[in-house]
Amino acid sequence: MPTPAERNALLFLAGVALVGGGVRVLHSAKLGHEVAAAERLAGGPVRPTDASSALEAQLAAVDSARKTRGSTGKASTSKTDTRSRAPRRRVAKTDSAPQERPKRTRLRDSSPETKQPKLPIQRSRGQPQVPVDINRATAAELEQLPRIGPALAARIVAWRIQHGPFRSMDDLRHVHGIGTTVSSLLQPMVTF
Numbered sequence: 001m002p003t004p005a006e007r008n009a010l011l012f013l014a015g016v017a018l019v020g021g022g023v024r025v026l027h028s029a030k031l032g033h034e035v036a037a038a039e040r041l042a043g044g045p046v047r048p049t050d051a052s053s054a055l056e057a058q059l060a061a062v063d064s065a066r067k068t069r070g071s072t073g074k075a076s077t078s079k080t081d082t083r084s085r086a087p088r089r090r091v092a093k094t095d096s097a098p099q100e101r102p103k104r105t106r107l108r109d110s111s112p113e114t115k116q117p118k119l120p121i122q123r124s125r126g127q128p129q130v131p132v133d134i135n136r137a138t139a140a141e142l143e144q145l146p147r148i149g150p151a152l153a154a155r156i157v158a159w160r161i162q163h164g165p166f167r168s169m170d171d172l173r174h175v176h177g178i179g180t181t182v183s184s185l186l187q188p189m190v191t192f
Helices: 004-042 051-072 150-163 180-189
Strands: none
């Protein structure tokens, strides 16, 4: 005797099978109506196209496109021709034997125990010499900090105006764009 859960699963599968069968019957009935309408318009029986004739027509079209491409020297721009979209590499011709490509090595191990914070981006205008008071600094002074661009500096100033002075690094992390990585980079460079 099936359990209630098994009975529900069987009823669900039977329902899906019935719905699928009903959809197939409706589609075949629709196809029958379309064929009958086409026969009325044509004035006689219409032979449905089979898969082999459709495939032959497609192959003929491809062969025709290849011949056209070969005579003009240009690649086709159809959506199905992916080869024409791929960039081509230029290979330098040398008389010597082909050289072996150097193997790529991983620069940094990404395992959790050796994960290091990313280094700050070096800017041409230089890093600030003294810690910046985040509550008094202008947007231009904030831009001197690593990973702080004009948009983020403007958001810091706007948050400070709207919510009051920052009390800690946690308050600074409320600004959109300052996450754990950026806050850990800014920690030694800012004061509150």
